[in-house]
């Protein structure tokens with residue numbers, strides 16, 4: 530992939546940009562395999578399926594952009610301590626829909642007179658603009674502001690933006706008052722009638738709320754959920770727990786006749802969105818239910834034949850990994866975005882033998898990846 534921003538040292542986020550894509554994929558597969566092997570110790574290796582590649586560019590369905598510059602000449606990109614605000618509105622990792630939307634959003638900054646936040650002087654209001662595109666090409670736009678000072682102006686000019694960006698479905702203000710490197714704050718004001726973005730994945734409609742997690746690469750996420758569905762169906766568990774379920778990607782894919790699925794997630798907004806996806810799929814709350822709560826605490830209370838875990842980068846941690854080891858579900862499906870914490874957790878889960886594993890490349894041009902491992906109890 531060619532990138533002028535990289536060549537000019539304006540943005541070096543794509544740390545593997547100079548590596549041919551096939552090499553990137555092979556290296557991710559090899560290093561993940563090595564780490565998993567170390568975590569397993571003397572246990573046999575799983576069957577490794579070929580890694581799932583991604584389109585090398587235009588795959589990112591989520592843009593997290595720092596807004597800098599001035600009201601009349603805003604930049605949409607990143608903040609660099611040496612260079613200040615860098616404009617990356619044409620970043621080739623984003624989907625074409627997001628690349629087309631970012632200049633229009635920069636125009637909105639000027640029109641609604643949203644003063645970009647200046648990190649050194651702490652002046653200004655607008656910190657970030659966060660954009661998500663659904664597979665249908667619809668957009669969710671979130672303005673991260675220091676306060677609600679600009680709310681009236683944003684509302685006033687929203688009809689103009691809806692005219693310019695026909696795909697815009699959900700728009701919100703997120704309030705992040707702290708002078709800290711936080712992407713977003715706790716408070717969200719939804720300005721459009723529609724509050725969630727429908728994300729169709731493998732024929733299922735998941736609903737993405739403003740403050741909920743969704744995988745960055747929707748095509749590869751679809752492959753991840755398909756693998757999960759196939760591997761779990763082979764084991765045919767009667768009860769499944771999906772810990773860290775987000776808006777229900779795994780739980781809804783794993784619903785099947787005669788199977789009870791429970792998703793557990795810390796974010797109440799994500800749980801509400803997951804329930805919406807379930808209702809839209811015509812699944813009853815008896816078969817698929819979602820619980821707002823802490824994954825570790827939940828595992829203490831109920832048992833399942835198969836437990837899906839898809840934690841943040843920090844992994845399960847000693848307590849939950851030990852709890853899984855003790856509580857003894859017959860199978861565990863672990864989806865990880867960090868093979869190092871996966872390996873550490875596998876070392877704790879000593880009674881589990883790995884059956885199958887696969888690297889899925891959600892993040893081309895970087896060393897990041899997703900890996901799915903199916904384990905059964907020895």
Ligand SMILES: C[S@@+](CC[C@H](N)C(=O)[O-])C[C@H]1O[C@@H](n2cnc3c(N)ncnc32)[C@H](O)[C@@H]1O
Nearest residue numbers: 742773774775778794795796823824839840841
């Ligand atoms: C990597 S995301 C996985 C989301 C989902 N499985 C998916 O496929 O989109 C991790 C999720 O864990 C949630 N989370 C973080 N800490 C948690 C905890 N202690 N208990 C339950 N959920 C948690 C986050 O809110 C986030 O939705």
